[in-house]
Amino acid sequence: MTERHETRYSADDERLEVPKPSLGSRVVSNLGTIIVTAIMVGGIWWWTVGMTEPKPEEPPKTAETNPIQDDSHSHSANGDNQTEPVVQPASTNGHPPADDLTPETTSDDAPDFDAARTSWQDPFFASHWKADGWNxxxxxxxxxxxxxxSARFRRDYRKITVECLIAPTGESGVFQIRLFAPTTDALMQAEFSREAVRxxxxxxxxxxxxxxxxxxxPFVVEKPTKLRFTATGNRVLVICNGARVLNCSQPAEQSGKPLQLSFRTEGGGFHISGLGLEGE
Structure with a gap:
């Protein structure tokens, strides 16, 4: 006995049939795909060529393109174009510079002058002084x-002590110890006469x-006076025959400055012996 199978469909079931695409629609679809692919490939090729193509070199910049220059680097390495500052000589108040010393008398046995030496005892050599009117x-x-x-010693001092035995050769006259600072044009003088010390x-x-x-x-002919004069840069001290005669301030314009030491006499002659110079 043969069994029969029956297919039953409910009212809600529907049989759907999908139509197969036609030949024309398949051709159009394939053609669109080819066009899109071609556009993408072309774009990739164009971007690759643009990235790998060398860029034209830029011309080097000249001074016209960069007008701002640094003057500190504008000179040549060997310094030929550098401008040296002009140094004006300091005023010496009528005194010649130390390099122009030309003593009026010389001594054959005079030692070489040592400008670095600070202590001197009996430096009675004409070559050690710039002198006029001294023997x-x-x-x-x-x-x-x-x-x-006048007689100016060739070495400069910032601080100095002068010791000597001094006596006049006549009944009158003035003896001066002078300190001159060329850098500030400042002169200080200690003047000794029979009447006063100034x-x-x-x-x-x-x-x-x-x-x-x-x-x-006590300037007495043929009887020397022991004189001691000290200038520290701030103070001045004068001692005669062991007694303090005068103590005062030194001009501020001379403090710490190189000072030229000189002796000067007016109105009469003086004889100096036992001279000692000490300072720095």
Missing amino acids: FQPDAMQSDETKPA ISSTIKGKRTLIKQRRFPV
């Missing part, structure tokens, strides 16, 4: 009685009396 002997120096005489300064042409002491300095 140098082995153990002394003496000024002319008939005219003003300390004065001349700053840029203006003279000022700092201090004086009416103490008769």
Whole structure:
């Protein structure tokens, strides 16, 4: 007995049939795919060529394209184009510079002058001084009685002590110890006469009396006076025959400055022996 199978469909079931695409639609679809692929391949090729193509070199920049220059690097390496500052010589208030020293007398046995030396004992050599009106002997120096005489030591000091035995050669005359600072045009002088001891300064042409002491300095012919003069840069101390005569301030324009030491006589001659210079 043969069994029969029956297929039953409910009312909600539907049989759907999918139509097969036609030949024309398949051709159109394939053609679109080819076109899109071609466009993508072309774009990739164009981007690759653009990235690998070398860029044209830029011309080097010249001074016209960069007008701002640094003057600190504009000179040549060997310094030929560098401008050196012009240094004006300091005022020496009528005194020649130390390099122009030309003593009026010389001594055959005079030792070479050592500018670095700070301590001197009996430096009675004409080659050690810039002198006018002074006569140098082995153990002394003496000024002319008939005219003003000056002698400047060749070494500069910032601080100095002068010790000597001094005696006039006549009944009158003035003896001066001078300190001059060329860098500030400042002159200080200690003046010794029979009437008084005076300390004065001349700053840029203006003279000022700092201090004086009416103490008769025992200047006696042929009887030397022991004189000690000290200038520290701030203070001045004068001692005669062991007694303090005067103590005062030193011009501020000379503090810490190189000072030129000189002796000067006016109105009479003086004889100096036992000279010692000490300082720095």
